[in-house]
Every structure is written in structure tokens, then in C-alpha cells.
Amino acid sequence: MIEAQLLTKRYGEKTAVDGLDFTVKPGTVTGFLGPNGAGKSTTMRMIVGLDAPTSGSVTVNGRHYAEHRAPLQEVGALLEAKSIHPGRSAYNHLNALALTHGIPRSRVDEVIDLAGLGSVAKRRAGAFSLGMGQRLGIAAALLGDPQTVMLDEPVNGLDPEGVLWIRNLLTSLAAEGRTVFVSSHLMSEMALVADHLIIVGRGRLLADTTVQDLVRQAGGDTVKVATEDPARLRDVLAGPGVDIVGQVGSEELHVTGLTTREIGLKAAEHGIPLFGLSARTVSLEEAFMDLTRDAVEYHGTTTAIDTLGRVA
Ligand SMILES: Nc1ncnc2c1ncn2[C@@H]1O[C@H](COP(=O)(O)OP(=O)(O)OP(=O)(O)O)[C@@H](O)[C@H]1O
Structure with a gap:
């Protein structure tokens, strides 16, 4: 369970996260959606204590991340910024993490298998493709067998097989009763895996709803x-x-x-x-665009909005 209360982050003049109140519940996949620059990554960084809120608070299973005695076993996170030594193999990277967090070595083999990295586990992580890097990041997130799993844009750089793998993984983690929180700026991808959606724009909460209700609301x-x-x-x-x-x-x-x-x-x-x-299949994207229209920071001239016959 993740609970944010009036969570706010300012960088100088810029308010990246603006008074967010939400709860991410166990047993379902919750999608965290918003246009570029909406504040998703900043929120996720605050959840795992990599950034301190300017005001408000966020807890995981009732405590601030830093207060957990074994944080890796509590919440596993894949964040955009990678911190893997390029000269180290995937196996050594995971092994070092396991050693410093009191996780048995057998779990390293398990997550390598789970992430489909068996054939490349001994190779230098620096030579990994974006997709393999994502899989390694996910393996690291699952290493502590955490009750809460949080992934920032996990399908980034993955091929279709990888995208399908992520979908199945997220669904099965939720089916095991875990809290699964996944960010994306792609409504279509989220619609396939998420049951619940938290939608933000310019740091503010725009919707906290089920996929079904959003579809209904959009006439979908x-x-x-x-x-x-x-x-x-x-x-x-x-x-x-x-x-x-x-x-x-x-x-x-x-x-x-x-x-x-x-x-x-x-x-x-x-x-x-x-x-x-x-x-009707485009309505989810339409609903998302309607919701976030005024919250988009960077409008393109030929975006997907045009292909729907609508003008931003
Ligand atoms: N360290 C920082 N210093 C200054 N501004 C920042 C910093 N980190 C984020 N921001 C700003 O805060 C806002 C929210 O950024 P954030 O990366 O959280 O958005 P996002 O929803 O994750 O976007 P994306 O989908 O593009 O990853 C943006 O306007 C960004 O430029």
C-alpha cells in the first residue's frame, strides 16, 4: 500500500508535484499516467526516498521508505535513472545487491530466470541493449521479493515480446496480492494491464478512477x-x-x-x-487527452492528437 498526503515538490520556482493525495492498493495493477513533465518520476522518487517532499508525505505500508528496516524487501523499484556499473555483469550486480541486503544467493538465480536474462547474465551490463537494461532493472526490483513493486515506464525500449512479458508479470504480481504501481504516458498500454488509474497533469491529481469508469465516462x-x-x-x-x-x-x-x-x-x-x-477503442486515448489537454507542457505540431482528428 502506498499513501500520499498533500505530497508536494518544488524545484525553485517550478512545482513538479502539487498537493497529491492518493492511495495505491494491493492486489491490483495501478497505472500512474500523465503527459511528459507531469510529475510522475518525481513522485516515484519521493516514494523511495530519493527526493524529499517540500511538504506533505508519502508512505509505503504505513512507513516512510527510510524507516523500513529492510526496504528492498518492502518495495522494489525500477526508476528511470540507472545506477549499474557498466563493467559489472548482471549476475555480479544482482549478487552485490543481494549480499548487502541480506538476500540469499539463490534468489539472484531466480530473478535472472524470471527476467529472461539467463543467457546474458555473465556479460558486462554496459553492453546491454535498452531492453536488456530494463529487464535487469526489473530483476533488481524483484530481488527482495517485495510486497510493493513500483516501475517507472517499464516498457521503454522493450520489443513486443518484452512488452507482453511485462504485462503478464504485472498481472501475476498483482494476483499474488502485491501492490503494483506503474507509470506510463501511454494510455493504450496502461489500459491493457491496469485496473486502476491515477492520472496527473502539471503535478496535480486529475483523476483517481478505474479503467472501466474512465471508459464509461468517455462513452467507450x-x-x-x-x-x-x-x-x-x-x-x-x-x-x-x-x-x-x-x-x-x-x-x-x-x-x-x-x-x-x-x-x-x-x-x-x-x-x-x-x-x-x-x-470503440480510441475513446480511452480520447478520455486521457481530454483530461490532460490543459496539462500538457509540450505540444507538438503533428502529434497523435491530430491522427484522431482533434486539435490540441
Ligand atoms: N531535479 C530537478 N530540477 C528541476 N526541475 C525538475 C527536476 N526534476 C524534475 N523537474 C521538473 O519537474 C517537472 C516534473 O518532472 P517529472 O520528471 O517528474 O515528470 P514525468 O511525469 O515523470 O515526465 P516524463 O513522462 O517526461 O518522464 C518537469 O517540469 C521537470 O522539468
Whole structure:
């Protein structure tokens, strides 16, 4: 469990983190989202005591990080800045960490396997690709078998296989009852792994919500369905809490209140062939952009916002 109370960090004139109040609970993956410069890394650094709050506080499992007797066994963190000696092998790096924290050597082999680093563990870490470096950072974070795991942009530099590995890893860590806190500025990636979202912009809390609620709020539970006989499908799908919109002469209906699965099953039950059945997928990105629009520090001229047909 991570608890932030009025957490604030100023660097001179700049307020990087501005009165954040949030709780990260065990047993789920919590995504920490926000545009570049929103204050995510600064918040994470304060959680593990690498930066001191200007005011407010943040605790892990009820204590400040520095007050834990065995911090590595309490919270494992992957932060953006790496501190690995380039001449040292992955194995030696993890072994040194284990030795200084009273962690058995057998755990080093376990995390090397877990991170898929077996074949490169004896190589110099300085020669590692970005993706291998990320895997080593994650291995180090898991070394103490911590109850709380915090990763800053873990998919950075990973290939598709690595991205999938991270997704499965995060989900299984949460399923084991751990607190999993992961930052990203990519809504699409977070939507695939996170159950809960904490969204920040310019250091302030913009939303503390479930993925499901954010989708709902953005109208993302609309399903687009096409059939030769939309009038009949409309009759079949009609019911309490179901809203159906269609245009005269169009084979397409927009349905809210039913999932793609429910619509597909009902149509099949009544022998109505469907030509298309899809949930709106861009709405999560749209919801994120709507929320953070005023909080983006650096607007590009040709960003993803343009591809959605919207102007920042
Ligand atoms: N040591 C520092 N000195 C001065 N300003 C800083 C320092 N660290 C961060 N900042 C500023 O604080 C703000 C928040 O930065 P932070 O790195 O926490 O954001 P972020 O959400 O992690 O961004 P990104 O997604 O780009 O990593 C930024 O405007 C940044 O320039």
C-alpha cells in the first residue's frame, strides 16, 4: 500500500508535484499516467526516498521508505535513472545487491530466470541493449521479493515480446496480492494491464478512477454493429439500460449498455447475421487527452492528437 498526503515538490520556482493525495492498493495493477513533465518520476522518487517532499508525505505500508528496516524487501523499484556499473555483469550486480541486503544467493538465480536474462547474465551490463537494461532493472526490483513493486515506464525500449512479458508479470504480481504501481504516458498500454488509474497533469491529481469508469465516462462502452436488418436487431437488443442509435438507410447501429459478446450472442440466438461488431477503442486515448489537454507542457505540431482528428 502506498499513501500520499498533500505530497508536494518544488524545484525553485517550478512545482513538479502539487498537493497529491492518493492511495495505491494491493492486489491490483495501478497505472500512474500523465503527459511528459507531469510529475510522475518525481513522485516515484519521493516514494523511495530519493527526493524529499517540500511538504506533505508519502508512505509505503504505513512507513516512510527510510524507516523500513529492510526496504528492498518492502518495495522494489525500477526508476528511470540507472545506477549499474557498466563493467559489472548482471549476475555480479544482482549478487552485490543481494549480499548487502541480506538476500540469499539463490534468489539472484531466480530473478535472472524470471527476467529472461539467463543467457546474458555473465556479460558486462554496459553492453546491454535498452531492453536488456530494463529487464535487469526489473530483476533488481524483484530481488527482495517485495510486497510493493513500483516501475517507472517499464516498457521503454522493450520489443513486443518484452512488452507482453511485462504485462503478464504485472498481472501475476498483482494476483499474488502485491501492490503494483506503474507509470506510463501511454494510455493504450496502461489500459491493457491496469485496473486502476491515477492520472496527473502539471503535478496535480486529475483523476483517481478505474479503467472501466474512465471508459464509461468517455462513452467507450458504445458498440458499433452492422447487419442487413438493423430494425430487427434493434428489437432483439432493446431492453432496460440499453440505448440504440442508428440512421435511416444505414446498416450500422451504435449500442450502449451491452457488450460485444452480449450483442453477438443475441444476434446468433435470433439467426441475425452480423457484418461488423466492434467496441470503440480510441475513446480511452480520447478520455486521457481530454483530461490532460490543459496539462500538457509540450505540444507538438503533428502529434497523435491530430491522427484522431482533434486539435490540441
Ligand atoms: N531535479 C530537478 N530540477 C528541476 N526541475 C525538475 C527536476 N526534476 C524534475 N523537474 C521538473 O519537474 C517537472 C516534473 O518532472 P517529472 O520528471 O517528474 O515528470 P514525468 O511525469 O515523470 O515526465 P516524463 O513522462 O517526461 O518522464 C518537469 O517540469 C521537470 O522539468
